[in-house]
Amino acid sequence: MNRIYMDHVAGTPLLPEALDAMLPFLREKFGNPSSIHGFGEEAETAVTEARESVAALINADPDEIVFTSCGTESNNAAFKGVPWANKPKGNHIVTTPIEHFSIMHSIKALERDGFDVTQVPVDEYALVNPADVEKAITDRTVLVSVQLANPEVGTIEPVAEIAEICRRKKVAFHTDAVDAAGIIPVDVKALQVDLLSLSANMFYGPKGAAALFIRKGTKISPLLDGGIQERGKRAGTENVPAIVGLGVAAEAAAREMAARVAHLEKLSTRLRDGLVEKIPHLLVFGKPGLRLPGNVSVGARFIEGESVLLFMDMAGIAIASGSACISRSLKVSHVMLAMGVAHGEANGSLLFSLGKDKKEAEVDAAIRELAPIVQRLRDMSPLYKKKTT
Amino acid sequence: MAIRYSQTVMDHFTNPRNVGEMPDPDGVGEVGNPACGDIMTFYIKVSDNVITDVKFKTFGCGAAIAVSSMISEMAIGKTLEEALKITNKQVAEQLEGLPQTKMHCSNLGADALHAAISSYRKAKETKSGPEKVVAAEHEDEGGEHKEGSCHCPHCDIETPADIPYCQGCGHELKK
Numbered sequence: 078m079n080r081i082y083m084d085h086v087a088g089t090p091l092l093p094e095a096l097d098a099m100l101p102f103l104r105e106k107f108g109n110p111s112s113i114h115g116f117g118e119e120a121e122t123a124v125t126e127a128r129e130s131v132a133a134l135i136n137a138d139p140d141e142i143v144f145t146s147c148g149t150e151s152n153n154a155a156f157k158g159v160p161w162a163n164k165p166k167g168n169h170i171v172t173t174p175i176e177h178f179s180i181m182h183s184i185k186a187l188e189r190d191g192f193d194v195t196q197v198p199v200d201e202y203a204l205v206n207p208a209d210v211e212k213a214i215t216d217r218t219v220l221v222s223v224q225l226a227n228p229e230v231g232t233i234e235p236v237a238e239i240a241e242i243c244r245r246k247k248v249a250f251h252t253d254a255v256d257a258a259g260i261i262p263v264d265v266k267a268l269q270v271d272l273l274s275l276s277a278n279m280f281y282g283p284k285g286a287a288a289l290f291i292r293k294g295t296k297i298s299p300l301l302d303g304g305i306q307e308r309g310k311r312a313g314t315e316n317v318p319a320i321v322g323l324g325v326a327a328e329a330a331a332r333e334m335a336a337r338v339a340h341l342e343k344l345s346t347r348l349r350d351g352l353v354e355k356i357p358h359l360l361v362f363g364k365p366g367l368r369l370p371g372n373v374s375v376g377a378r379f380i381e382g383e384s385v386l387l388f389m390d391m392a393g394i395a396i397a398s399g400s401a402c403i404s405r406s407l408k409v410s411h412v413m414l415a416m417g418v419a420h421g422e423a424n425g426s427l428l429f430s431l432g433k434d435k436k437e438a439e440v441d442a443a444i445r446e447l448a449p450i451v452q453r454l455r456d457m458s459p460l461y462k463k464k465t466t
Numbered sequence: 467m468a469i470r471y472s473q474t475v476m477d478h479f480t481n482p483r484n485v486g487e488m489p490d491p492d493g494v495g496e497v498g499n500p501a502c503g504d505i506m507t508f509y510i511k512v513s514d515n516v517i518t519d520v521k522f523k524t525f526g527c528g529a530a531i532a533v534s535s536m537i538s539e540m541a542i543g544k545t546l547e548e549a550l551k552i553t554n555k556q557v558a559e560q561l562e563g564l565p566q567t568k569m570h571c572s573n574l575g576a577d578a579l580h581a582a583i584s585s586y587r588k589a590k591e592t593k594s595g596p597e598k599v600v601a602a603e604h605e606d607e608g609g610e611h612k613e614g615s616c617h618c619p620h621c622d623i624e625t626p627a628d629i630p631y632c633q634g635c636g637h638e639l640k641k
Binding site: 379380381383384387388391400402403407420421456457458459460 | 469476479480482485496499504505506507523524525526527528529530531567568570
């Protein structure tokens with residue numbers, strides 16, 4: 078069966094040129110970048126080059142890039158490290174209810190440590206109002222963290238405006254850009270953010286490599302204690318092969334950005350329009366005109382997402398859902414609830430996240446397969462009363 | 467998270483038995499709500515104290531649909547007393563097992579069938595047409611604190627007892 082992958086927010090295929098660049102570092106170039114002999118030097122040189130590529134992708138200076146193991150680590154490092162380092166100044170943090178679990182669950186850990194956390198609300202598009210952030214900041218606030226784009230509904234947040242407020246209030250600002258960096262243009266100088274998380278696996282790099290941008294002068298305590306890798310900001314031997322892959326993926330993303338965005342926008346419009354046309358009672362999530370280019374997030378009313386995903390998987394099409402039945406916690410997507418979507422409708426949410434290699438024929442196949450699956454499940458649902466026409 | 471269902475679950479999910487409504491049921495039971503992700507409505511036909519037909523409609527995941535289908539098959543031909551003895555465990559066994567996080571779906575199915583039976587009995591008592599009985603929902607299990615650790619029922623993992631939430635899923639655990 079020809080499988081169609083439409084779950085790029087969960088992870089992307091690895092670029093062939095990234096794999097080629099990585100292989101020598103899994104074979105003969107196995108040195109530790111901290112060693113001073115030739116083996117160490119060739120590894121260190123490769124890490125330095127990757128650092129330059131990642132810095133160029135987001136218009137940072139190379140020494141503002143700290144390599145980590147995943148987006149979750151980057152978010153933990155920023156969201157906990159900045160408050161820890163600024164304890165004498167205050168104990169208050171401002172964030173939103175639509176963040177990734179690496180932020181959401183860190184809130185609870187920080188609260189246990191005596192920090193107060195305010196979550197500003199979002200509107201029905203999952204959009205944060207910068208004025209709400211401004212109101213939430215107190216003289217004890219040490220960090221504001223708002224994601225750059227939401228993976229579940231695609232909405233792109235007004236991060237530059239929020240950063241401007243934080244700059245004026247002299248509060249550090251972190252943005253989780255894991256779902257945006259390498260996908261849409263991200264410029265830390267234009268955005269004026271102090272910290273930014275990104276992850277290789279969201280833009281065709283390998284799993285196991287991510288980065289945290291830390292603007293020069295930002296006070297932060299390290300998450301891991303150990304050696305002085307990454308200028309003391311992240312101890313532990315570097316995952317050299319993965320970092321090399323991240324560097325190649327960052328370079329490719331910067332080079333192909335405009336073409337990829339144009340392609341994805343065309344495909345997602347085709348998919349969204351096609352689904353709306355073929356499937357009645359379909360909710361469309363996210364802010365129109367302000368969404369990630371490959372993100373199509375819809376809600377099929379009267380049915381539940383897991384059963385849709387099972388049938389779609391049998392048809393060879395891989396998508397995602399915010400349904401409670403799918404999450405390990407059996408809880409409905411916190412993003413959907415924060416947007417004010419009713420529980421039942423959030424359980425029917427379906428997320429198509431497209432990638433640069435998707436084709437129109439694949440989009441058309443997804444539309445063709447989904448429509449009868451939705452109807453079949455609706456015919457089985459006590460919530461759906463078939464309309465007589 | 468890959469969901470791994472048994473072949474029997476997938477069979478009942480993809481070809482559910484007895485789906486539909488009944489024009490003139492002898493009992494109607496319902497359980498669940500859209501918030502928890504599952505709603506099951508069961509219709510039964512009863513003759514001489516024996517369940518002669520069952521129909522159901524279900525809003526829910528693969529497990530919920532398979533559970534509904536299996537219970538409808540198990541109930542047909544049973545006396546009311548026998549049908550009331552159908553347990554969640556039996557349903558799960560007949561389905562060749564359910565993933566840990568889906569065990570509550572089997573609770574819902576048995577509850578919906580039992581609600582349909584009490585709907586039938588009430589109608590018989592009052593000599594009127596059957597009214598839908600909505601089964602009470604199960605309390606959120608919360609978390610179970612054991613000595614030195616706390617068990618999260620959603621993730622099936624242990625977390626240190628001094629942490630008020632599950633480290634796996636963030637679910638609040640009651641003391």
